[in-house]
Amino acid sequence: MTRLAAEAVGWAVEGRFVLVDVALALPAGSLNVLTGENGAGKSTLLDILAGARKPARGHVALDGVPLAEIAPAHLARRIARLDHTPGLYLELSALENLQLFHGLVQSPGAPLDAAALLERVGLAARDQRRPVRGFSRGMLQRTALARVLASGADVWLLDEPSTGLDRAGCALLADVLADVRARGATVLLATHDPALLPLADARLHLSHGRLVAAEVA
Amino acid sequence: MLLRLTWLLLQKDLRVAARSREVFGFMLLFALLCVVVFAFGFLREGEAAAAQVPGVLWVTLLFAGTVGLLRLFAAEEEGGTLHLAQRTLAGPHPLLLSKSLMQLIFSGVTTLLLLPVVLVFFDAALVQPAPVLAALALGLVGQAVLGALVAALLVHVRLREVLLPLVLYPLLAPLLIAGVRVTVLAQGNAPAETVDSWLGLMAGYDLVVLATAPWLHARVVEP
Numbered sequence: 445m446t447r448l449a450a451e452a453v454g455w456a457v458e459g460r461f462v463l464v465d466v467a468l469a470l471p472a473g474s475l476n477v478l479t480g481e482n483g484a485g486k487s488t489l490l491d492i493l494a495g496a497r498k499p500a501r502g503h504v505a506l507d508g509v510p511l512a513e514i515a516p517a518h519l520a521r522r523i524a525r526l527d528h529t530p531g532l533y534l535e536l537s538a539l540e541n542l543q544l545f546h547g548l549v550q551s552p553g554a555p556l557d558a559a560a561l562l563e564r565v566g567l568a569a570r571d572q573r574r575p576v577r578g579f580s581r582g583m584l585q586r587t588a589l590a591r592v593l594a595s596g597a598d599v600w601l602l603d604e605p606s607t608g609l610d611r612a613g614c615a616l617l618a619d620v621l622a623d624v625r626a627r628g629a630t631v632l633l634a635t636h637d638p639a640l641l642p643l644a645d646a647r648l649h650l651s652h653g654r655l656v657a658a659e660v661a
Numbered sequence: 662m663l664l665r666l667t668w669l670l671l672q673k674d675l676r677v678a679a680r681s682r683e684v685f686g687f688m689l690l691f692a693l694l695c696v697v698v699f700a701f702g703f704l705r706e707g708e709a710a711a712a713q714v715p716g717v718l719w720v721t722l723l724f725a726g727t728v729g730l731l732r733l734f735a736a737e738e739e740g741g742t743l744h745l746a747q748r749t750l751a752g753p754h755p756l757l758l759s760k761s762l763m764q765l766i767f768s769g770v771t772t773l774l775l776l777p778v779v780l781v782f783f784d785a786a787l788v789q790p791a792p793v794l795a796a797l798a799l800g801l802v803g804q805a806v807l808g809a810l811v812a813a814l815l816v817h818v819r820l821r822e823v824l825l826p827l828v829l830y831p832l833l834a835p836l837l838i839a840g841v842r843v844t845v846l847a848q849g850n851a852p853a854e855t856v857d858s859w860l861g862l863m864a865g866y867d868l869v870v871l872a873t874a875p876w877l878h879a880r881v882v883e884p
Contacts, residue, residue, distance in 0.1 A: 517751065530740060531740065534739055536676065549750060
């Protein structure tokens with residue numbers, strides 16, 4: 445079953461098309477890797493797939509329903525995005541960040557074991573309670589990964605998720621991704637990291653705004 | 662739902678402000694500095710200083726409020742959380758409401774601390790304090806909501822530090838004029854009807870802002 449699909453998606457900046465006729469179909473419970481040179485349009489495509497940008501042409505559908513027809517609040521529950529910024533309040537602790545973002549998109553009383561999630565991404569108990577401003581890039585990335593886990597979303601759109609992670613962090617990322625895929629989530633990650641390529645069920649390659657290769661592993 | 666999420670975001674803002682300690686202190690310091698500068702600029706020997714109070718008070722609050730507004734979305738920009746805070750179960754409204762309340766808290770406390778300072782500095786007394794306090798409350802509400810809206814609209818704009826006052830001050834002119842008029846009238850023994858008409862104007866202005874700001878905000882933040 446196709447979870448997230450794009451059809452003839454185009455995006456233009458100042459009259460120049462950055463994405464041209466991009467079409468893809470991501471099945472439920474699949475892990476997909478998006479590659480491409482710098483400036484190929486990977487981040488823009490992820491933004492459009494997440495509903496953060498309206499495509500200039502074409503459309504994106506989640507479970508067959510165009511994103512434009514889905515309430516943003518519902519979209520926030522279904523699609524989680526991890527981009528170049530950590531998406532965290534730097535003066536709050538990792539625990540406070542998780543509780544806040546969970547509270548914003550989930551109904552009151554929805555269960556959240558924030559400490560367990562942070563432990564899952566390798567954040568020690570003493571680090572969970574201090575402001576994340578003092579975190580290294582890798583620790584911020586781990587916390588951001590925990591935020592995505594806490595969202596409960598079943599579509600994950602990740603932009604360079606291994607940035608700043610050490611070898612153990614990369615292994616943990618691979619483990620988390622395999623785990624969410626096994627639970628039926630759809631993952632699309634844009635990366636230059638060759639270590640993540642073997643995880644993919646399908647590899648997509650963008651070049652100058654065009655999807656030039658879609659290869660099923 | 663709206664109130665729960667607004668409270669959640671407001672709690673976060675208060676926590677961030679308490680830990681970063683950067684906004685409120687600067688607002689207050691800037692307000693005090695404005696009063697001193699105005700005192701140097703306006704006070705003349707032999708002239709009644711109290712006559713300057715309405716203008717000094719309202720312009721100082723406008724300037725100090727701008728300092729707060731320029732930092733209102735700083736935490737979101739720094740951590741890249743703006744899109745996450747906009748996409749809540751109740752849409753983007755809790756974000757605008759919490760930011761408006763945050764600005765109102767900061768400017769309200771600044772006003773409470775500043776008012777006695779201005780009165781002492783300019784050797785003035787409020788013959789009728791109630792209308793002035795009512796005008797200040799209405800003025801601060803309007804400034805907070807409209808200011809939060811303009812700050813949200815300009816959050817991705819490169820020259821927002823320059824543009825925010827350029828966009829906001831003309832919009833706030835009716836509140837500023839009415840606030841100054843009420844303060845002038847309250848210094849004397851003006852008839853209640855005259856004061857009430859200015860307060861009515863301010864209340865009407867606030868109602869229009871409160872009714873339109875959430876709609877405008879939602880229109881702008883949607884992709």
